[in-house]
Amino acid sequence: MKTARATLHRRTWPTHLMLVLVVLVLCGPVLYALLVSTQSNADLFGDRLLPGDRLDENWSVVMGDAPTGRHLWTYMRASLLVSTIIALGKIITALLAGLAFVYFRFPGKWAVFGFVLVTLLMPTEITVLALFRQVSELGWDDTATWLPGWMPPLGLTIPFFASATGAFLFRQHFANLPADLAEAAQIDGVRPLQFLWRILIPLSWNAIGALAVIQFIYGWNMYVWPRLLQPRNQLVQVGLATLSQADQGQVYGPLMLGAVVASLPPMVVFLVLQKPFMKGMALSRDK
Secondary structure, three states: OHHHHHHHHHHHHHHHHHHHHHHHHHHHHHHHHHHHOOOOHHHHHOOOOOOOOOHHHHHHHHHHHOOOOOOHHHHHHHHHHHHHHHHHHHHHHHHHHHHHHHHOOOOOHHHHHHHHHHHHHOOHHHHHHHHHHHHHHHOOOOOOOOOOOOOOOHHHOHHHOOOHHHHHHHHHHHHOOOOHHHHHHHHOOOOHHHHHHHHHHHHOHHHHHHHHHHHHHHHHOOOHHHHHHOOOOOOHHHHHHHHHHHHHOOOOHHHHHHHHHHOHHHHHHHHHOHHHHHHHOOOOOOO
């Protein structure tokens, strides 16, 4: 028994060593950000590799003494709201798209699905100017008068409700479900939306969780669009840029500390939905 364990250990230790090195490489930027968040500029440019004594001062800058006078939680609250709305909107439209592409027959269905997939190759930055013009013409670049003041402008959320990634994800997921479900629903006289609500959604929680993680992080990391739209309640990625201008100069401690704090909500969302995320991205029958 001992000989077998020793042999197994000799075979596996290179793999374990490689995994440890990979983890260190992946965690390196985070550890460096934590180190810089405790330092001053002098410590940073002095190549000091030990924690500094500026954590309290950097924290005070992050939590309300930034040049804008705004609390980081204010930006994070706005981003949390926008990211949640975008994730919910994309889940709804993706469910409807998956339902149409799998269970409906209409001319040019495959051409439309191919066009949807082509949009995956187009980054948002390509269409941002045309989108900004359209949003401005619709009056969505500012909070509507019928919305509460804490709500984001419609232009910050509605243009991102369509999701090619979500349409592809649910099309693959629904295609892997037994065809007998749709046939039985038709025999029982179940309408399409009832079929979606009562049968497909209860079988799709893993795919929904996977898409929720992807789209929440997408909304949380938006920078170019909110920077251009300039909403009343700015998002966290734009707010982080103000932290580097504290003390009338370029500082990096508050910026790194703010970046670490701002990364916590997406991390929590991923940890909570980790299991459905891993299963949902499998795109197989093993759900």
